[in-house]
Amino acid sequence: MAISLFPVTPDFIAEIGDIDLSRPLDPADLAAIRDAFARYAVLIFPDQHLSPEQHTGFAQHFGPLETSIGVYRADAPLRVRADLADVSNLNHNNEVWGEDSRLRMFQLGNRLWHTDSSFKHLPARASLLYARSIPPFGGHTEFADERAAYDALPPDMARRLEGLIAEHSIFTSRARLGFTNFSDTEHQALPPVPQMVVRTIPETARKSLYLASHAGRIFGLADAEGRQLIDDLVAHATERRFVHCHRWRTFDLVMWDNRCTMHRGLEFDDLRFRRDMQRATVSDIANSCEQEGVRIEAA
Ligand code: OGA
Ligand code: MN
Helix, strand or coil: CCCEEEECCCCCEEEECCCCCCCCHHHHHHHHHHHCCCHEEEEECCCCEEEHHHHHHHHHHCEEEEHHHHHCCCCCCCCCCCEEEEEEEEEEECCCCCCHHHHHHHHHHHHCCCCCCCCCCEEEEEEEEEEEEECCCCCEEEEEEHHHHCCCCCCCHHHHCCCEEEEEEHHHHHHHHCCCCCCHHHHCCCEEEECCCCEEEECCCEEEEEEEEEECECCCCHHHHHHHHHHHHHHHHHHHHEEEECCCCCCCEEEECCCCCEEEECCCCCCHHHHHHHHEEEEECCCCHHHHCHHHCCC
Protein backbone atom coordinates (compact mmCIF):
# COMPACT_ATOMS: atom_id res chain seq x y z
CA MET A 1 0.00 0.00 0.00
CA ALA A 2 1.33 3.42 -0.93
CA ILE A 3 1.86 6.13 1.68
CA SER A 4 -0.86 8.71 2.30
CA LEU A 5 -0.06 12.39 2.39
CA PHE A 6 -2.24 14.90 4.24
CA PRO A 7 -1.17 18.51 3.78
CA VAL A 8 -1.53 20.43 7.04
CA THR A 9 -0.65 23.66 5.20
CA PRO A 10 -0.51 24.04 1.39
CA ASP A 11 3.28 23.87 1.07
CA PHE A 12 5.01 23.71 4.43
CA ILE A 13 3.72 20.93 6.70
CA ALA A 14 2.33 17.50 5.81
CA GLU A 15 1.40 14.35 7.69
CA ILE A 16 2.41 11.01 6.25
CA GLY A 17 0.31 7.96 7.00
CA ASP A 18 0.05 4.34 5.93
CA ILE A 19 3.68 3.66 6.61
CA ASP A 20 5.47 1.75 9.37
CA LEU A 21 8.97 3.17 9.76
CA SER A 22 10.05 0.29 11.99
CA ARG A 23 10.10 -1.95 8.91
CA PRO A 24 12.36 -1.95 5.84
CA LEU A 25 11.13 0.70 3.42
CA ASP A 26 9.74 0.05 0.00
CA PRO A 27 11.85 2.10 -2.49
CA ALA A 28 8.66 3.64 -3.95
CA ASP A 29 7.60 4.81 -0.47
CA LEU A 30 11.03 6.27 0.17
CA ALA A 31 10.87 8.13 -3.15
CA ALA A 32 7.44 9.49 -2.23
CA ILE A 33 8.76 10.65 1.16
CA ARG A 34 11.69 12.40 -0.53
CA ASP A 35 9.32 14.18 -2.92
CA ALA A 36 7.06 15.24 -0.06
CA PHE A 37 10.06 16.43 1.95
CA ALA A 38 11.27 18.61 -0.92
CA ARG A 39 7.89 20.25 -1.20
CA TYR A 40 6.84 20.60 2.44
CA ALA A 41 10.08 20.80 4.47
CA VAL A 42 8.31 19.47 7.61
CA LEU A 43 6.85 15.96 7.65
CA ILE A 44 4.94 14.42 10.55
CA PHE A 45 4.79 10.63 10.88
CA PRO A 46 2.22 9.87 13.59
CA ASP A 47 2.11 6.76 15.73
CA GLN A 48 5.52 5.28 14.96
CA HIS A 49 6.93 2.72 17.36
CA LEU A 50 10.66 2.87 16.94
CA SER A 51 13.67 1.49 18.75
CA PRO A 52 16.74 3.75 18.66
CA GLU A 53 18.10 1.50 15.86
CA GLN A 54 14.90 1.86 13.81
CA HIS A 55 14.87 5.62 14.39
CA THR A 56 18.48 6.09 13.25
CA GLY A 57 18.01 3.47 10.52
CA PHE A 58 15.20 5.48 8.93
CA ALA A 59 17.19 8.73 9.29
CA GLN A 60 20.19 7.19 7.50
CA HIS A 61 18.17 6.96 4.29
CA PHE A 62 18.74 10.71 4.02
CA GLY A 63 22.48 10.76 4.67
CA PRO A 64 25.12 10.17 7.35
CA LEU A 65 24.19 11.03 10.93
CA GLU A 66 25.81 13.59 13.18
CA THR A 67 27.30 12.80 16.53
CA SER A 68 25.46 14.68 19.29
CA ILE A 69 27.31 17.72 20.68
CA GLY A 70 26.58 16.16 24.07
CA VAL A 71 29.87 14.33 23.56
CA TYR A 72 31.73 17.67 23.89
CA ARG A 73 30.19 18.40 27.27
CA ALA A 74 32.32 17.08 30.04
CA ASP A 75 29.70 17.71 32.74
CA ALA A 76 27.40 14.68 32.37
CA PRO A 77 27.42 11.16 30.91
CA LEU A 78 25.11 10.59 27.91
CA ARG A 79 21.65 9.12 28.48
CA VAL A 80 21.16 8.04 24.87
CA ARG A 81 23.39 6.80 22.04
CA ALA A 82 25.93 9.29 20.69
CA ASP A 83 24.18 9.35 17.29
CA LEU A 84 20.99 10.64 18.92
CA ALA A 85 20.69 14.11 20.41
CA ASP A 86 19.00 13.98 23.81
CA VAL A 87 16.39 16.73 23.72
CA SER A 88 14.72 15.58 26.94
CA ASN A 89 14.56 17.15 30.39
CA LEU A 90 16.02 13.99 31.94
CA ASN A 91 19.44 13.41 33.46
CA HIS A 92 21.61 10.37 32.82
CA ASN A 93 19.74 8.52 35.59
CA ASN A 94 16.51 9.07 33.63
CA GLU A 95 15.14 11.47 36.26
CA VAL A 96 13.71 14.93 35.65
CA TRP A 97 16.63 17.38 35.86
CA GLY A 98 17.04 19.84 38.72
CA GLU A 99 16.45 23.56 38.56
CA ASP A 100 20.16 24.36 38.61
CA SER A 101 21.31 21.67 36.21
CA ARG A 102 23.77 22.85 33.61
CA LEU A 103 22.05 20.65 31.05
CA ARG A 104 18.88 22.64 31.66
CA MET A 105 20.66 25.95 31.00
CA PHE A 106 22.17 24.50 27.85
CA GLN A 107 18.87 23.13 26.52
CA LEU A 108 17.19 26.51 27.09
CA GLY A 109 18.88 27.44 23.82
CA ASN A 110 16.25 25.31 22.04
CA ARG A 111 13.66 27.90 23.04
CA LEU A 112 15.33 30.40 20.70
CA TRP A 113 14.60 30.29 16.98
CA HIS A 114 17.32 28.25 15.34
CA THR A 115 18.23 25.67 12.78
CA ASP A 116 20.19 22.65 13.95
CA SER A 117 23.96 22.63 13.85
CA SER A 118 24.42 25.79 11.78
CA PHE A 119 27.26 26.38 14.25
CA LYS A 120 29.10 23.43 12.72
CA HIS A 121 31.14 23.85 9.54
CA LEU A 122 29.10 20.99 8.11
CA PRO A 123 25.62 21.83 9.40
CA ALA A 124 22.55 19.61 9.63
CA ARG A 125 20.47 18.87 6.60
CA ALA A 126 17.54 17.14 8.27
CA SER A 127 16.47 16.45 11.85
CA LEU A 128 14.14 13.63 12.88
CA LEU A 129 12.73 14.26 16.35
CA TYR A 130 10.88 11.43 18.05
CA ALA A 131 8.53 11.87 21.00
CA ARG A 132 8.86 9.01 23.50
CA SER A 133 6.98 10.85 26.18
CA ILE A 134 5.43 14.29 26.30
CA PRO A 135 4.08 16.58 29.00
CA PRO A 136 0.28 16.78 29.40
CA PHE A 137 0.35 20.42 28.30
CA GLY A 138 2.91 22.80 26.80
CA GLY A 139 6.14 21.75 25.14
CA HIS A 140 4.96 22.23 21.55
CA THR A 141 7.44 22.96 18.78
CA GLU A 142 7.09 25.83 16.31
CA PHE A 143 8.46 25.79 12.77
CA ALA A 144 9.10 28.79 10.50
CA ASP A 145 9.23 28.51 6.71
CA GLU A 146 12.30 30.46 5.62
CA ARG A 147 11.59 29.91 1.91
CA ALA A 148 8.26 31.71 2.27
CA ALA A 149 10.00 34.37 4.37
CA TYR A 150 12.58 34.86 1.62
CA ASP A 151 9.88 35.11 -1.06
CA ALA A 152 8.15 37.82 0.99
CA LEU A 153 11.24 40.05 1.35
CA PRO A 154 11.07 43.46 -0.30
CA PRO A 155 13.18 43.25 -3.49
CA ASP A 156 15.77 45.76 -2.27
CA MET A 157 16.31 43.71 0.89
CA ALA A 158 16.68 40.51 -1.16
CA ARG A 159 19.35 42.30 -3.24
CA ARG A 160 21.09 43.54 -0.10
CA LEU A 161 21.36 39.98 1.25
CA GLU A 162 22.93 38.54 -1.91
CA GLY A 163 26.26 36.92 -1.07
CA LEU A 164 26.20 37.90 2.62
CA ILE A 165 27.85 35.49 5.05
CA ALA A 166 27.05 35.29 8.77
CA GLU A 167 29.17 33.89 11.57
CA HIS A 168 27.41 31.17 13.59
CA SER A 169 28.48 29.90 16.99
CA ILE A 170 26.73 27.84 19.66
CA PHE A 171 28.17 30.27 22.19
CA THR A 172 26.35 33.17 20.52
CA SER A 173 22.93 31.61 21.12
CA ARG A 174 23.84 30.63 24.68
CA ALA A 175 25.21 34.13 25.36
CA ARG A 176 21.83 35.56 24.29
CA LEU A 177 20.46 33.71 27.33
CA GLY A 178 23.24 34.95 29.59
CA PHE A 179 24.82 31.50 29.68
CA THR A 180 28.56 32.02 29.21
CA ASN A 181 30.43 29.70 31.56
CA PHE A 182 31.98 27.41 29.00
CA SER A 183 35.41 25.87 29.40
CA ASP A 184 38.27 26.44 26.94
CA THR A 185 37.86 22.83 25.83
CA GLU A 186 34.19 23.46 25.02
CA HIS A 187 35.08 26.66 23.12
CA GLN A 188 37.82 24.94 21.16
CA ALA A 189 35.59 22.03 20.22
CA LEU A 190 33.08 24.30 18.46
CA PRO A 191 34.78 27.33 16.85
CA PRO A 192 32.59 29.87 14.96
CA VAL A 193 31.77 29.03 11.35
CA PRO A 194 30.58 30.95 8.28
CA GLN A 195 27.16 30.28 6.70
CA MET A 196 25.30 31.99 3.87
CA VAL A 197 22.42 34.28 4.86
CA VAL A 198 20.53 33.16 1.74
CA ARG A 199 20.88 29.72 0.19
CA THR A 200 19.31 27.78 -2.63
CA ILE A 201 17.72 24.41 -1.98
CA PRO A 202 19.00 22.20 -4.82
CA GLU A 203 15.97 19.87 -5.06
CA THR A 204 13.54 22.69 -5.84
CA ALA A 205 15.83 25.61 -6.78
CA ARG A 206 13.90 27.64 -4.18
CA LYS A 207 15.82 30.32 -2.32
CA SER A 208 15.64 30.45 1.43
CA LEU A 209 16.87 32.52 4.32
CA TYR A 210 19.30 30.57 6.51
CA LEU A 211 19.17 32.09 9.97
CA ALA A 212 19.52 31.07 13.59
CA SER A 213 20.04 32.53 17.02
CA HIS A 214 23.55 31.09 16.59
CA ALA A 215 24.29 33.85 14.03
CA GLY A 216 26.06 36.76 15.69
CA ARG A 217 27.64 38.95 13.02
CA ILE A 218 27.81 39.40 9.29
CA PHE A 219 31.14 39.60 7.54
CA GLY A 220 31.81 43.01 6.00
CA LEU A 221 29.37 44.82 8.33
CA ALA A 222 30.09 46.46 11.68
CA ASP A 223 29.26 44.01 14.50
CA ALA A 224 26.24 45.98 15.71
CA GLU A 225 24.90 46.49 12.21
CA GLY A 226 25.23 42.78 11.41
CA ARG A 227 23.58 41.76 14.66
CA GLN A 228 20.72 44.19 14.01
CA LEU A 229 20.21 42.86 10.50
CA ILE A 230 20.15 39.26 11.81
CA ASP A 231 17.62 40.19 14.49
CA ASP A 232 15.42 42.00 11.93
CA LEU A 233 15.55 39.03 9.56
CA VAL A 234 14.71 36.52 12.30
CA ALA A 235 11.78 38.73 13.34
CA HIS A 236 10.57 38.80 9.72
CA ALA A 237 11.03 35.05 9.18
CA THR A 238 9.10 34.22 12.34
CA GLU A 239 6.05 36.38 11.68
CA ARG A 240 2.96 34.30 12.37
CA ARG A 241 2.18 33.91 8.67
CA PHE A 242 5.34 31.80 8.24
CA VAL A 243 5.00 29.78 11.46
CA HIS A 244 3.27 26.51 12.25
CA CYS A 245 2.94 25.09 15.77
CA HIS A 246 3.26 21.32 16.14
CA ARG A 247 1.40 19.96 19.16
CA TRP A 248 3.06 16.65 19.92
CA ARG A 249 1.38 13.31 20.41
CA THR A 250 3.41 10.48 21.90
CA PHE A 251 5.17 8.49 19.15
CA ASP A 252 5.16 11.30 16.59
CA LEU A 253 8.29 11.39 14.47
CA VAL A 254 8.74 14.84 12.96
CA MET A 255 11.31 15.41 10.25
CA TRP A 256 12.34 18.89 9.10
CA ASP A 257 14.70 20.42 6.58
CA ASN A 258 17.22 22.51 8.51
CA ARG A 259 18.37 24.23 5.31
CA CYS A 260 15.16 26.22 4.96
CA THR A 261 13.31 26.17 8.29
CA MET A 262 13.84 27.40 11.83
CA HIS A 263 12.24 25.91 14.89
CA ARG A 264 11.97 26.50 18.62
CA GLY A 265 10.59 24.56 21.56
CA LEU A 266 7.84 26.17 23.62
CA GLU A 267 7.72 26.30 27.38
CA PHE A 268 6.39 23.53 29.61
CA ASP A 269 6.70 22.69 33.31
CA ASP A 270 10.07 21.00 32.94
CA LEU A 271 10.63 20.48 36.66
CA ARG A 272 7.37 18.53 36.95
CA PHE A 273 6.69 16.59 33.73
CA ARG A 274 8.87 14.27 31.71
CA ARG A 275 9.45 15.19 28.09
CA ASP A 276 11.57 12.55 26.41
CA MET A 277 12.47 13.61 22.88
CA GLN A 278 15.34 12.19 20.89
CA ARG A 279 16.70 13.49 17.63
CA ALA A 280 18.55 11.83 14.80
CA THR A 281 20.35 14.47 12.76
CA VAL A 282 21.43 14.03 9.14
CA SER A 283 24.51 16.00 8.04
CA ASP A 284 24.38 18.29 5.05
CA ILE A 285 26.69 17.56 2.13
CA ALA A 286 28.83 20.70 2.58
CA ASN A 287 28.98 24.07 4.33
CA SER A 288 26.33 26.45 2.94
CA CYS A 289 29.00 28.79 1.50
CA GLU A 290 30.60 25.89 -0.37
CA GLN A 291 27.19 24.86 -1.71
CA GLU A 292 26.61 28.39 -3.02
CA GLY A 293 30.08 28.44 -4.59
CA VAL A 294 31.11 31.36 -2.35
CA ARG A 295 34.72 31.39 -1.22
CA ILE A 296 34.86 31.31 2.55
CA GLU A 297 38.21 33.17 2.63
CA ALA A 298 36.20 36.25 1.64
CA ALA A 299 34.68 36.13 5.10
C1 OGA B 1 15.64 20.04 18.45
C2 OGA B 1 14.90 21.15 19.08
C3 OGA B 1 12.85 21.75 20.19
C4 OGA B 1 11.85 21.01 21.02
O1 OGA B 1 15.32 18.88 18.73
O2 OGA B 1 16.53 20.31 17.65
O3 OGA B 1 15.29 22.28 18.94
O4 OGA B 1 10.68 21.44 21.04
N1 OGA B 1 13.79 20.82 19.72
O5 OGA B 1 12.23 20.04 21.66
MN1 MN C 1 16.89 22.28 17.37
